[in-house]
Amino acid sequence: MLFNSINFIVFLIVVFSLYWFLYKKPNAQKLLLLISSNIFYAFWDYRFLALLNLTIFIDYYCGKKIQLSTFTHIKKRYLIFSITSCLSILFIFKYFNFFIDSFRNFFSIDINSSFLPFANIILPVGISFYTFHGISYVVDIYNNKITAEKKIVNYALFVSFFPLLVAGPIERARNLLSQITEKVIYFDYALASNGLRLILIGFVKKIVLADNAAVxxxxxxxxxxxxxxxxxxxxxxxxxxxxxxxxxGYSDIAIGTSKLFGYELIRNFDYPYFSKNLIVFWQKWHISLSSFFRDYLYIPLGGDRVNSTLLYIRNIMVVFVLSGLWHGANYTFLLWGLFHGSIVIITKFTFKIKYLKEQLTKIPLLISYAFTFLIVILGWIIFRSENIDQVKSIYSKIFSSSTFQKPYFENGSMSYKILFLIACYFIIEFISYKKKLASPSELLLIIKNKKIRYIIYILITLAILSLGNFSENSFIYFQF
Structure with missing residues (x-):
């Protein structure tokens, strides 16, 4: 069920109405959201509901055992079992054929050989996201940062809450689960209004900008x-x-939808294309994933506190390589991770040289933004390519004299409309960024006259209807 579909709009209206009809019965509200989340997921493929609920049960059970155990080795045993189980499931469904293919290529094994056959495996939607929800939960219990949840309904809702189930943000139990278990939900008009504004902006991003640029x-x-x-x-x-x-746009709709039910999700983007270098970019892009790797991989490896330069480089590269592979079983994602990791390492070591750091700080911000954006684009080309051969071909063209030729492609003249829309939106984003607003939707609150504000809402809706691409294109991150 796509956010940008009539089915979802109807689903949301029905669930929202039933949810607030039960506002005096918090347990019934949670059960309704849990059932609704399972229905939402079943729209993708009901066969994988069992897999989702299996991982939920494993992490819930192991979390309780870690909490109740008094011996460290017992706690560690359940921690390892939980992480190993969930990562094994993720590996089988997402990476099995990739590693079989890599093994065959390395040892020059004929693809038609019966040895190491490919498996006809379908990737369950959202598996990379809900797996990380479970891992963060059990690790935080093990590290005494949270206590294990007593009610499985609460934990299951934390993992499978439908706004974030298939593409995040990757939530922490300290934020969302604590709201589910402790927060008394009352209808908050201001929070719901903020949610609707975010949803509206999310539709602008997805239907008007992203899907038109995708053409x-x-x-x-x-x-x-x-x-x-x-x-x-x-x-x-x-x-x-x-x-x-x-x-x-997906994140805005997810966060906005959660606000309609009284829950606050973590922010996932912070104007990433206004970054003065790639280090800052990764502090602003897919924040929930970046912070996950920082807290559960980079810091446990020693982070930047290690005494060895090689270990420091290793820690950074491990994070970026795994971040690349997290996106999918393809060498292009691995190369994309290596590309970003290498640039981040170069940037970090450049900043350690006092003279270079001083010179870099003198560069105007707009130039820094533009240069960083260019580096990011070169990375996205790797990410978007089908295979390494296509990466080589595209890069050979870019780093040749043909880069200075006039760009041309079919329907190129039609691109001016979308370029104009993109420019207008980035101006709005830049104003929001300079005003330190969490989202451009908050700019609307500056307009105190409600009538004018509602007229603007209507105009934005008309813009979506007139300029949007209504092909019900899937969100890119659903495939990860």
Whole structure:
């Protein structure tokens, strides 16, 4: 069930109405949300409901055992069992064929050989997200940061809450589960209004910006052998726009929908394309994933506190390589992780040289933003490519004289409309960023006259209806 579909709008209205009809019965509200979340997931493929609930039960059971155990080795045993079980499930469904293929290529085994056959495996939607929910939960219990949840309904709702189930944000029990177990939910008009504004902006991002940019990105990357370097760089720009507005639009709708039910999710984007370097970019992009790897991998490995330079480099590269592979079983994602990890390492060591750091701080911010955005685009080209050969082909064009030629592609003249819309939205984002607002939707609150504000809401809705791409395109991060 896509957020940008009539089915979801009807589903949301029904669940919202029933939820607040039961406002004096908090347990019934939670049970309703849990059942609704399972129905929501069943729309994708009901067969994987059992897998979702299996991982929920494993983590819930192990969390209780870790909490009740008095011996460290017993706690560690259940921790390892929980993490190993969930990661094994993730590996089988997401990476099994990738590693079989890699093994065959390394040892030159014939693909038609009966040895190490491919399995016909379907990737369950959202598995990468709900797996990380469970891991953070049991690790936090083990580290005495939270206590194990007593009621399985509460824990199951934390993991499967439908707004974040299939593409995040990757929540922490300290935030969402604590609200589910402790917070008394009353209808908050201001919170719900904020949620509706976020949903509206999310639809603008997805339907108007991301899906229209996708038309040009798909055309250019789909026929990359026909275009010059300048066109491929433009294709990278369109994909950078597509993936940002697609994913941040999803996050806005997810966060906004949660507010309608009285819950606050963590922020997932903080104007990432206004970053003066790649280190800052990763503090602003997919924040819930970046912070997960920081807290549960980078810091446990020693982070930047290690005494060895090699260990410091290792820690950074491990995080970025695994971050790349988290996105999918493809060498392009691995290369994308290596690309970002290498640039981050170079940036960190550059800042350690006092003279270079002083010179870099003198560069105007807009130039820093533009340069960082260019680096990010080069990374997105790797991410968007089908295979390494396509990456090589595109890069060879970009880093050649053809980059200085005029870009061209079919329907190129139609791209001016979307480029104008993108420019307008980024101006709005920049104003919101300078005002330190969490979202451009908060700009609307500056307008005190309610009538004018409602007129603007109507105009935004009309803009979505007139300019939007209503092909019900899936969100990019659903495939991860």
């Amino acid at each position: 040009f990105a798909n055309e250019i990357f789909g026929f990359s052998d026909q275009y010059n370097g300048a066109t491929m760089l433009l294709g990278g720009f369109f994909f950078a726009i597509q993936i940002y507005f697609d994913f941040s």
